[in-house]
Amino acid sequence: MGVSRLAADSDEHLRTYLAPAQVQPSVATAAGAPGTPPILELHGTLRHAHCLSCGTPTGRDAFQDRLSTLNPAWAKYASEIQDGREERLNPDGDVELPPGMDYEAFTVPACDACGGPMKPRVVFFGESLEPHVRAAADAFVAGSAQLLVVGSSLATFSAFRLLKQMKEHGGQVGLLNVGESRGDPIVDWRVGHEDGAGAILPEVARRLLQEAVEQNRLSSRKRRTIETMLTSGKVKPLPAGRRAAS
Secondary structure (H helix, E strand, O other), X not given: OEEEOOOOOOHHHHHHHHOOOOOOOOOOOOOXXXXXXXXXXXXXXXXXXXXXXXXXXXXXXXXXXXHHHHOHHHHHHHHHHHOOOOOOEOOOOOEOOOOOOXXXXXXXXXXXXXXXXXXXXXXXXXXXXXXXXXXXXXXXXXXXXXXXXXXXXXXXXXXXXXXXXXXHOOOEEEEEOOOOOOOOOOOOEEEOOOOOHHXXXXXXXXXXXXXXXXXXXXOHHHHHHHHHHHHHOOOOOOOOOOOOOO
């Protein structure tokens, strides 16, 4: 679940979030990568890995390259799967590995800074939020008048408590979700749709985009970026010079 306070003119923040600069192992920060925009990943993000001992982060792409170098057989196997190779499933639902491949032989890169163990920067089941993340989420809610929950059952209290906090200080809460949610009894309004947020949010974005264009509140570059996201299905800004699909 992400908590966002992105302003209407913060396309540079969005660009940074969607295509983050490579984080060097020598840059250690408890909050994550330098240049992180005001989007808080409440339960973490797979865009980075970090050391469990010293907290040093590294970009996921660089970490993936190290994994491939240390485990060439696995890298080849992953490539074959991406090329359409069909896999056989075991009764427990796991993929049946080819002969000669063993989980015990898989090598996980150690931290370049201290040699400690690395993991994706996500909160796994049973783990708690980092204190600075919890504090940032509290500050986001305290500084806002409305909260929109999209695509979440709010089953985890770390997310549900933000909804409760918003209601306690008089704010409004909206909810967009396919099925039932823990927050249903206390939200101000709720939208349910069998196709989920993916069927609703693009149309909302189109209407907001049209309104912004009519009121001359959007630069042509920002408009092209948003149009490209809507028409391509990729939530990612195109490289400079590429135009939106017509």
